[in-house]
Amino acid sequence: MFHRRRATMAAFLLPAIAVYSVFMLYPLVRGLYLSFTDSLGGPVAHFVGLQQYRAMADDPAVSAALWHTVLYAVVVVVVQNGLGLLFASMLFRRPRVRQALNVVLLTPTLISPVMAAFIWSYLLAPGGGLNGLLDAVGLGSLRHVWLGDPHTALYAVAAVNVWMFTGYSCAIFLASYMSMPTELLEAAALDGARGWRRFRSIEWPLLAPALTVNVTLSLIGSLKVFEFPLVLTNGGPAGATDTLTLLVYRNIFGGGKFALGIALSVLLLVTVVVLSSATNSLLRLRERRI
Amino acid sequence: MTSETSRLPVTAQVTSPRKPRRAGRLGSGLGTALLWVGTALFVLPFLFTVVTSLRTAADVARAPLGVPHSFTLKNFSDAFHQIHYGPSTLNTLLITGLSCVCITVLGSLAGYPLARITAGWSTAVYRLFILGTSIPVFVVVAPLYLLMRDMNLLDTYAGVVFIYTAINLPLAVFFYTSFIRSIPVDLEEAAALDGCGAFRTFFVVVLPLLRPVTSTLLTFVALQVWNDLLVPLVFLQDPGKRTVMVNAYSFIDPHTVQPTTLFPAALLGVLPLLVIFVFFQRQVVAGMSAGAVK
Numbered sequence: 001m002f003h004r005r006r007a008t009m010a011a012f013l014l015p016a017i018a019v020y021s022v023f024m025l026y027p028l029v030r031g032l033y034l035s036f037t038d039s040l041g042g043p044v045a046h047f048v049g050l051q052q053y054r055a056m057a058d059d060p061a062v063s064a065a066l067w068h069t070v071l072y073a074v075v076v077v078v079v080q081n082g083l084g085l086l087f088a089s090m091l092f093r094r095p096r097v098r099q100a101l102n103v104v105l106l107t108p109t110l111i112s113p114v115m116a117a118f119i120w121s122y123l124l125a126p127g128g129g130l131n132g133l134l135d136a137v138g139l140g141s142l143r144h145v146w147l148g149d150p151h152t153a154l155y156a157v158a159a160v161n162v163w164m165f166t167g168y169s170c171a172i173f174l175a176s177y178m179s180m181p182t183e184l185l186e187a188a189a190l191d192g193a194r195g196w197r198r199f200r201s202i203e204w205p206l207l208a209p210a211l212t213v214n215v216t217l218s219l220i221g222s223l224k225v226f227e228f229p230l231v232l233t234n235g236g237p238a239g240a241t242d243t244l245t246l247l248v249y250r251n252i253f254g255g256g257k258f259a260l261g262i263a264l265s266v267l268l269l270v271t272v273v274v275l276s277s278a279t280n281s282l283l284r285l286r287e288r289r290i
Numbered sequence: 291m292t293s294e295t296s297r298l299p300v301t302a303q304v305t306s307p308r309k310p311r312r313a314g315r316l317g318s319g320l321g322t323a324l325l326w327v328g329t330a331l332f333v334l335p336f337l338f339t340v341v342t343s344l345r346t347a348a349d350v351a352r353a354p355l356g357v358p359h360s361f362t363l364k365n366f367s368d369a370f371h372q373i374h375y376g377p378s379t380l381n382t383l384l385i386t387g388l389s390c391v392c393i394t395v396l397g398s399l400a401g402y403p404l405a406r407i408t409a410g411w412s413t414a415v416y417r418l419f420i421l422g423t424s425i426p427v428f429v430v431v432a433p434l435y436l437l438m439r440d441m442n443l444l445d446t447y448a449g450v451v452f453i454y455t456a457i458n459l460p461l462a463v464f465f466y467t468s469f470i471r472s473i474p475v476d477l478e479e480a481a482a483l484d485g486c487g488a489f490r491t492f493f494v495v496v497l498p499l500l501r502p503v504t505s506t507l508l509t510f511v512a513l514q515v516w517n518d519l520l521v522p523l524v525f526l527q528d529p530g531k532r533t534v535m536v537n538a539y540s541f542i543d544p545h546t547v548q549p550t551t552l553f554p555a556a557l558l559g560v561l562p563l564l565v566i567f568v569f570f571q572r573q574v575v576a577g578m579s580a581g582a583v584k
Contacts, residue, residue: 005482005487005488006407006488008487008488008489009402009403009406009407009488009492010403010407010412012399012400012402012403012488012492013399013400013403013404013415015395015396015399015400016396016397016399016400016419016459016463017400017415019392019396019452019455019456019459020418020419020422020456020459020460022437022452022456023434023437023452023453023455023456024422024425024430024456024457024459025418026433026437027430027433027434027437028425028429028430028433030433030436030437031429031430031432031433034432034433041432041435041436083328086328087325087328087329090321090322090324090325091325093318093321094322094325097325101325101329103571104329104332104333105329105332107333107336107567108332108335108336110513110560110563110564110567111336111556111560111563112516112517112518112519112535112559112560112563113517113519114517114519114535114538114539114559115538115556115557115559115560117544118538118542118544118552118553118555118556119335119336119339119552119553119556120335121544121545121552122544122549122552122553123335123338125545128354128549129335129338129354129355132354132355133355136355163332163335166332167332220424223426224426224428226428226519226520227519227520230519231539231544232544245426245428248428248431249428249520252431252432252435253524258432261432262432262433265426265428265429265431265432266429268426268428268429269425269426269429272424272426273424276424
């Protein structure tokens with residue numbers, strides 16, 4: 001009786017396995033294969049070994065895009081989690097406004113990236129909201145063509161990303177704060193630990209798991225960023241905000257370099273997997289030491 | 291990448307009984323002021339968008355940051371037509387709804403045996419699903435395009451729903467498997483002794499218990515699917531089947547369009563989500579914290 005039961009239960013898996021294999025695993029394997037061919041998307045594809053990867057390595061636009069992607073991720077991870085932590089620690093100490101402000105900070109997270117990019121493309125425009133605000137408060141000298149200057153464009157796009165997801169980092173840190181053992185915090189208070197000292201030796205170690213989660217999530221999310229640079233700058237000015245995802249998209253669906261686009265997507269996969277698992281292992285190791 | 295989610299804080303609703311010590315009143319007051327200013331900076335762009343979208347173009351041109359003189363809903367009706375809001379909202383709703391159903395059904399069905407059968411192969415299948423949480427959709431988008439073309443699924447809702455189901459199944463499997471593992475097995479054993487087969491046990495005993503994890507999963511999945519641009523942009527080119535995000539992206543160039551057209555379009559695009567957020571605030575917060583394993 002129990003054998004038949006197990007067999008029926010195992011059959012529950014079949015629909016999920018079928019859909020997942022056909023629409024995820026098979027394309028993944030086929031993509032890896034196609035990156036070693038000269039496929040143009042049609043039925044003909046010759047095996048060409050590492051040719052696409054060599055073409056990639058020789059193309060300065062690719063190394064530039066890889067660098068932009070990593071720099072963008074670093075900026076977003078540091079600033080977003082720094083601000084999120086700052087907000088969370090302040091909210092934790094103010095129980096009366098905690099819940100309300102947490103929800104307010106989360107609102108931008110709900111907006112789709114395309115819509116957030118719409119809003120900010122006006123705010124960051126030369127005659128737009130931010131420059132107008134700077135004029136209004138007498139800081140007109142700081143006016144800038146934020147998205148048009150190759151030196152600031154990538155940071156401006158990153159700022160939009162940070163605006164959208166800081167509330168999210170904050171919510172995760174705050175949840176970690178709320179789960180701290182009260183006895184420990186009380187004992188620390190009795191011993192006179194306050195301010196920076198209390199944060200550094202009591203709260204910071206207890207926040208380690210939340211930090212791991214936050215850093216890992218924001219790292220993966222920002223390495224895969226697509227809509228923000230697409231809508232805000234479309235890679236410009238002069239390729240200053242070209243990311244790996246934009247190159248993949250352009251090569252596959254517009255450049256006639258189908259196989260090269262696929263090889264680029266493999267580079268993206270490797271970047272995401274290597275950076276996220278390295279960061280994750282380091283942070284876990286750190287958790288265990290604390 | 292996945293095991294840390296087991297201790298992922300799921301909700302920020304708990305209230306602490308601890309009262310902070312009122313030491314350094316000045317410092318605390320300064321901190322509170324900073325907190326309010328900081329929060330205001332985050333909300334300001336949003337409020338500005340709402341206010342500007344209700345002003346006339348002439349009023350905005352006169353003083354973009356000034357006090358509004360007249361309000362109008364005309365911008366919204368213009369944007370409504372420009373991005374074909376009615377049909378594209380229906381398309382997006384259809385795609386989001388169908389994807390949610392498929393992900394829930396396939397995910398919970400798969401989670402049950404994966405949680406209850408302890409054998410080498412079931413662990414292997416579970417790992418294979420979890421692998422999917424770290425694959426960016428960009429990596430499979432080109433081969434998927436070829437596959438859809440060969441299966442005649444380009445420009446069909448079914449194709450897009452299949453893709454969303456495949457993308458989100460790893461997360462659903464992870465959610466359901468870990469949730470069912472935390473349910474005591476006694477009830478199911480009792481049902482089996484009473485003669486319930488695996489099917490009836492699942493639908494009568496297990497399924498009703500899955501409501502909380504399902505609502506968390508669905509808020510996250512619905513947000514993802516509604517907001518997504520890439521999949522419908524690539525796989526739905528028939529103008530009649532486009533989603534809100536694709537229409538907004540294709541019909542509006544944010545660098546040439548006036549804010550009085552741009553902002554209402556942006557707000558219309560997120561309106562359904564804001565409504566959901568108001569009603570399901572708790573689940574959304576939980577879903578976003580827990581769901582973001584991706």
